[in-house]
Amino acid sequence: MAVPRLLRAGERVVPFPARPARVTPPRVTPPPPRVSLPAAAPRLYSSVPAPAAAAAARPGGKCCRAPAPSPGKEGGGSPEAGPCTPGTSERSVDDKLLSEPLSHPDFFNVKELFSLKDLFDARVHLGHKKGCRHRFMEPYIFGCRLDQDIIDLDQTMQHLQLALNFTAHIAYRKGIILFISRKRQFCHLVESTARECGEYAHTRYWQGGLLTNAHIQFGPGVRLPDLLVFLSSLNNVFEPHVAIRDAAKMNIPTVGVVDTNCNPCLITYPIPGNDDSPTAMELYCKLFRMTIIRAKDKRRQSEVFNELRSKAEGN
């Protein structure tokens, strides 16, 4: 492309058709390698019988790929999804494995991961201006300092503890967790958090039928996420993210950080807090990552422990 320059006296711009047309050969993209979605993302298709194992070249369109989950995971644990486990003894062990954490109020000790001072230093208490306030966020707001809403951190502590506890239990039960945030500033952070946890993230444009029309968009037998975590519950035009409504439709629980301009009604476990500051977002990402990793480690430990115990009993 010629660098544009000032015209000299008497010069005229040469109109486009007069220039020799640049002929580029038509690009022929090679057809993408045929990888079945079940092979690429085995965790999402646990109920579909696995085809012949093909090398997983590219992940399925929607999710950030998790580090390869071993196929052994599907066979072992959950009696709810997947093929039925043989033998009642295994089932009772699994039941005990799953029901035991529910009896403790804080099995994964999520309370020690954060403190009020941490929340304050990360500026979680700062809300938007008075004019942006959503009516349903009023119970969570402590007060208004010179027209800026200040979120009540005592309530945030309670909500955060509940939300992290729920997330930990879901991760313990090998549920699929999907992180959603439509903030461009933090999309990389959210995706890397999901990658480190071994879970999934969706920080791009949300197509209409991703959850509600999943069996047509992703193929039959796809497993939907068991928990959606919203690190910012608004989309780019400051409206509630479509996934909140879709998750409520598909009976999927949600955990979400709600700022003072968000609608917390449909979110199962809202966390009133700031979703605009980088420090606050880093704190949330850190907390979710630590809880999920902790829960998964605990699950592995319990399984190993049970295996050893059953071997010892067997011998």
Added chain:
Amino acid sequence: MAGNRMQKIGSVFSRTRNLLRIGVIKKPLWFDVYAAFPPLREPVYRLPRPRYGKVKDVVRPIFYQEDEVRAKFYKVYGSGPRPFNLSQSNYKSTCQRFVEKFNELKEEGKIEEEKLFEETGKALLASGIILQRRGTDKVAQEDHQGVETRGSVLHLQLQTVLEEIQGKKKDQEEQTPELAETQKENPLPS
């Protein structure tokens, strides 16, 4: 495979519980966890209706006793000489020091209420913090709003500044000549 997509009726939990009771779905992963640790508010859909009639602000404004002193400080001296350093969490701004000094002098109780403000200013000056007044030219500007040209307002500002300096020189003997120069140089922010 059945389901209930009516997100505006009941919560996720109530719909799933009812479907389970009928027996059309298998128990989902999260059901027991939700039953054991329910949220503080059941996530039922509510229509975001605006308030009608006289709108009462439910959220209370946050004000402290020290805000009166702060307001007066900012009115008289403008924003302090030093910029705020927000990266330190234990940072004390000039205004904060002023307020603390004010409270100290108030607790001592030797000075009268009206003189307290000026005394705090003098005390801060003694400890090395220099405060520039900006109260007088604000008043001058309001009087001549829209009538005078910009040049004459500036002239007036400089005049008031000059008067202030002369007045201050008489009051406080600690004034250094350097300080007078700095006061002449920067036109006061308004």
